Amino acid sequence: MKPAAAIVKLRRVLAGLLFVGMLIPAGAQQIKLPELQAGSRTYRNVTVLGYNETDLYFTHSGGISNVKLRRLDAETQKRFDYNPEAAEAAERRQVEDNLRFNQQVEQTVVEDHERRRLAARRAELIHEASLADPLTEKSLIGVRLPEWKAERWIGAKPDPRDRAQVIFLWAPWSLASRKFLPAMNALHEKLGAEAVFVSLVSEPGNDPEAEAGVRADFATAIDPAAQLVKKLGLNELPVALVVDAKNVIRFIGHPAALNEKGLKELLAKFAP
Incomplete structure (x- = not known):
């Protein structure tokens, strides 16, 4: 042997x-x-x-x-x-126990593979400067942006084809939204040539910016049906999205997590 x-x-x-x-x-x-x-x-x-x-x-x-x-x-x-009968019953139990054990081992292997896959995805999709929400099985980072359509636009409707997008989802009644819109304007001033900036309001008002007392320096989409908010499963605003040229979400989180340096690195990392 x-x-x-x-x-x-x-x-x-x-x-x-x-x-x-x-x-x-x-x-x-x-x-x-x-x-x-x-x-x-x-x-x-x-x-x-x-x-x-x-x-x-x-x-x-x-x-x-x-x-x-x-x-x-x-x-x-x-x-x-x-005892032949007792031995036969015991061997059947052994077979069943072995089957359960093998199934548990298989499940463990599958779960370990999923953990490794998620870790690899995290390393690929999240850069060091990103302050996005933690990547989990339910994370939207790395998935395609759901389709949505504005009912109307304030300002000229942008063309996002083959370009990265920075989408600011907000509401005029939200104090945090009113606070961070000027910060998004500042990012637009610095990096507007590298990405399409969109302000998205899911409210039915005629002029939500006038209601909020602050205006975006880039186009604002009005989506009273809250299509994108619902598809993303958001339950609080404001939220910032960074979407690459292939329409894949690369950042989703509070706008406070975005600064000029981090956004510039993120756009460069996923540039076409």
Whole structure:
């Protein structure tokens, strides 16, 4: 027997012994056999370590091993309390236990693969300067921007084809929105040539910017149906999105997480 195969067999026997140790009471006389016949195989100088409903575990002149009780002669079977019906039921349980164990191992492998895939995706999609929300199984980072259509525009409708986009979703009643719109205007002034900036309001008012008392220096889309907000599953505003030229979301989070340096690096990282 090759060394590797011998080690595997030894581990299997020792694992079996964990379940049979109580079948030979402490202090009981050790069972020794000059030889043990199991089918066509003969073991010599046998010392029994333990047994259960299906197997006999022992050392012999050639090492350590185990055999099925059903392979032994009737007299030896009787000595170790062999019951064919009980042994058959025990072997069925062993098969079922092995099946459950293999299924658990398979599930663990699948989950480990998913964790590795997510870690690789995180490394690919999030740059060091990004302050976007943490990437999880439900994250929108790395997925395509859902389709949406504005009911009308304040200012000239931009053409985002083959260009990155910075989308600022906000509401005129939101104090935080009114606070961060000037910051988005500042980013637009610095990086407006590198990306299409869009202000998106999901409110039905005629002039939400007048209502808020602050205006965007770039086009504002009016979407009273809140199509994009609903498709993204947002429950608070404001939110900033950075979308690459292939319409894939590369950042989603609070606009406070975006600064000139971080946005410039993000746009450069995913430039076509």
